Amino acid sequence: MSLTHHDRSEPHPINLHLEFLRRTSVGEALFTVKDVKLGSRISNLHIVLSQKQPHDDKYQDEAEGYIAVSNIATETGLTLNTDYQLYPSPLPVDLQQVSQGHDKNYALRVRDPFAQFRRAAQNIQMFLVRRDQRPKNHPKSINDQWVPNGRWTNDALGFLVDIFPQIVESYVNPYVEEAARGEHSEAELKQFLQSNEPVAKFWYPTLVLNLDVKKLLPEEGVEWLFVRVKAKAIRNGRFDLDIEVLDEHGELIATSVHASLIVDSSRNITRKPKNGKL
Numbered sequence: 001m002s003l004t005h006h007d008r009s010e011p012h013p014i015n016l017h018l019e020f021l022r023r024t025s026v027g028e029a030l031f032t033v034k035d036v037k038l039g040s041r042i043s044n045l046h047i048v049l050s051q052k053q054p055h056d057d058k059y060q061d062e063a064e065g066y067i068a069v070s071n072i073a074t075e076t077g078l079t080l081n082t083d084y085q086l087y088p089s090p091l092p093v094d095l096q097q098v099s100q101g102h103d104k105n106y107a108l109r110v111r112d113p114f115a116q117f118r119r120a121a122q123n124i125q126m127f128l129v130r131r132d133q134r135p136k137n138h139p140k141s142i143n144d145q146w147v148p149n150g151r152w153t154n155d156a157l158g159f160l161v162d163i164f165p166q167i168v169e170s171y172v173n174p175y176v177e178e179a180a181r182g183e184h185s186e187a188e189l190k191q192f193l194q195s196n197e198p199v200a201k202f203w204y205p206t207l208v209l210n211l212d213v214k215k216l217l218p219e220e221g222v223e224w225l226f227v228r229v230k231a232k233a234i235r236n237g238r239f240d241l242d243i244e245v246l247d248e249h250g251e252l253i254a255t256s257v258h259a260s261l262i263v264d265s266s267r268n269i270t271r272k273p274k275n276g277k278l
Contacts, residue, residue, distance in 0.1 A: 001043065001069050005035075010043050010069045012154060016211040018065040023205065023268070025051060026119075030059060042070045072154075072216035084252060086228060086244065088137045090144050091129060095224050095248060098127050099148060105133045106146055109165065124149075124163055140170040142230045151221030158211060160227060161243045161256035166204055167231045168239065168262060173201060203268035204239075208259040215253050224248050237262045 001010050029051050036044040045067045050059040091105040098106050106127040127146040129138070138144075143165055152160070226246045231239050241258040 001045075005038065005043070008038065008040075008043065009071050009074075010041075012070060012072045012213070012216065013067050013158075013211075014042070014070045014072065014213050015068040016065060016158065016209070017067075018063060018209045018211075020063045020206050020209070022060065022062045024049070024062045027051065029062075036066070042068055044068050072213070085250070086246070088135060088142075090226065090228065091133060091135065093127075093146055095146070098146060103127070105130060109145075120159070121163055126164070128165065141167055141232075141234075142228065143167060143170075145227050145229075146224055147227060148224050149221065150223050152223075152225050153217050153219065153221045154213060157213060157245065157254050160225065160245060161211060161254065162206070162209065162258075164227060164229045164243075167229065167241065168202060168204060168234060171234075200265040202262050203265045204260050204262060205268075206258055206260050210257045211254060212256070213254045215247075215251060217247075217253065222247060225253065234262075 001008065029049050032048045032050065034046040036046050047065050047067060048061050049063040050061050052058065053060050093106055094103050097103045099108075101108060107130045109126040109128050125148055127148075129144050145164060147160065147163075149156070224247075226248070228244045228246075230242050232242065233240060239260055239262065241256075241260065243256040243258070244252065245254040245256075246252055
């Protein structure tokens with residue numbers, strides 16, 4: 001919008017609907033953008049991500065999305081106080097102390113247990129609720145995290161709402177997060193991993209991701225954002241995720257809803273070409 005339709009001044013995605021049709025691969029990708037509707041306040045775009053296939057070198061559509069864009073900075077209209085707040089309430093945090101490992105409620109997730117599945121998770125820090133501080137009214141289906149960056153802007157929200165410890169793992173692989181958190185010395189962590197080496201049982205491909213942006217973050221970015229992830233139903237190999245993103249003052253920045261599958265982990269590390277040969 002900034003390059004092709006710069007005269008419209010609609011630089012901000014305010015709502016995204018993404019459908020992931022097939023598994024993507026590391027490498028080149030082609031994005032095809034179509035103007036569905038160009039409006040004076042809100043415009044709608046259709047975007048397709050395609051990649052070449054190794055067996056015939058033809059492009060195949062991997063993901064499609066509709067994106068509504070506007071200018072959040074100039075939005076006007078009715079505003080009402082809804083008294084919205086998270087429930088259960090998140091534990092308090094001292095953001096000055098948490099990055100030094102001194103906060104009593106949150107500890108650094110020092111490693112991603114399944115790095116081969118989620119390379120992007122190696123490029124972000126997550127501070128999760130300490131195991132011994134987890135409130136009794138917080139079920140395993142809820143995950144709270146503080147994420148530092150120093151330059152969180154609206155452009156990064158799509159990444160942020162897709163990076164978190166997997167909820168299902170807290171049920172089927174409970175020791176994984178135990179090993180991943182910075183509540184142990186290096187010696188304790190090494191011993192723990194030797195006796196409980198995490199094995200990825202499942203892969204959780206996203207079918208649909210929706211993102212609704214509520215507020216414009218500063219152009220220079222903010223240091224910290226809070227993310228809550230919760231699942232309402234995990235059933236028959238499918239589950240939902242509700243994600244809420246807040247700033248350090250408790251103001252809602254964005255919400256996201258996912259529909260995902262639970263499949264055997266081998267589906268993410270092997271692929272059978274269309275010609276039937278492995």
